[in-house]
Amino acid sequence: MKICLTCAVEHDDAARSCRICADERQWVPAAGQQWTTLDKLSAAGHRVVVRELEPDMFGVTVEPQVGIGQEAHLVRTPAGNVLWDLTGYVDEDAARRVRELGEVVAIVPSHPHHYGVQVEWSRALGGVPVLVAEADMEWIARQDAVIRPWSGQLDLLPGITVRQLGGHFPGSAVLHWAAGAEGKGVLFSADTIHANPDRKSVAFMRSYPNRIPLSPAVVERVTRTAEEFEFDRLYDNFGKIIDGDARAAVRRSADRHIGWVRGDFDALT
Secondary structure, eight states: OEEETTTOOEEOTTOOSOHHHHSTTSOOOTTOOOEEOHHHHHHTTOEEEEEEEETTEEEEEEESOOTTOOOEEEEEETTEEEEESOOSOOOHHHHHHHHHTOOEEEEEOSSGGGOTTHHHHHHHTTSOOEEEEGGGGGGOSSOOTTEEEEOSEEEEETTEEEEEOOSSSTTOEEEEETTHHHHTOEEEOTTTSEEOTTSSOEEOEEETTTTEEOOHHHHHHHHHHHTTSOOSEEEOSSSOEEOSSHHHHHHHHHHHHHHHHHTTTGGGO
């Protein structure tokens, strides 16, 4: 197994290039395709950091940064825990600390950029199933029996729902945690609906680094689907949070995006 140094997604040893990075949503460095391994990352001093973000919810990151530097999230429930999104590094110490928080019953990546070392995470946690959206199965670069497809909606555990919204990727998904935000609901949105630095608006993009927007029709569809859930707080995949009134912020942001792309505000430019 080897890991793309740019996006930190695991690949079979026979892979010559990372298709995820060669896609228009990502990039290949000017120096060309580069690979690493878990052993090399460990030798370089990388470690997994687990920190509590709110009761029964934890952020999982890697220091120093690996790949694009995303933050995964662990949600704890009485019926078991869910690991949402994956980092590009894991070791036994990380697995031990995650296991101490309770049994992980499912691993769910939101989209291909966050597959990370999903098979290695599964093995470190005892063979936990990795649930990948059927629409994005073609992007899996390391096949394994732990990977299982799903589509549409998964009522994963009581109070935990995974919903396919599409947009960024056809299978791009969000996770809704009903008990989060003191019972007001949390949406883990990843790149499907990306929190902005102002902490009061979101973005909808096919590619964030390469600045490719989504169409008004797709943004409206994504937003209407997200509005099936009640949520007051939103966590993206890079540590940004909309800490209140997040559902309304998504709608306001969608209307703004649609207006600008449609040309409603051309007189202001």
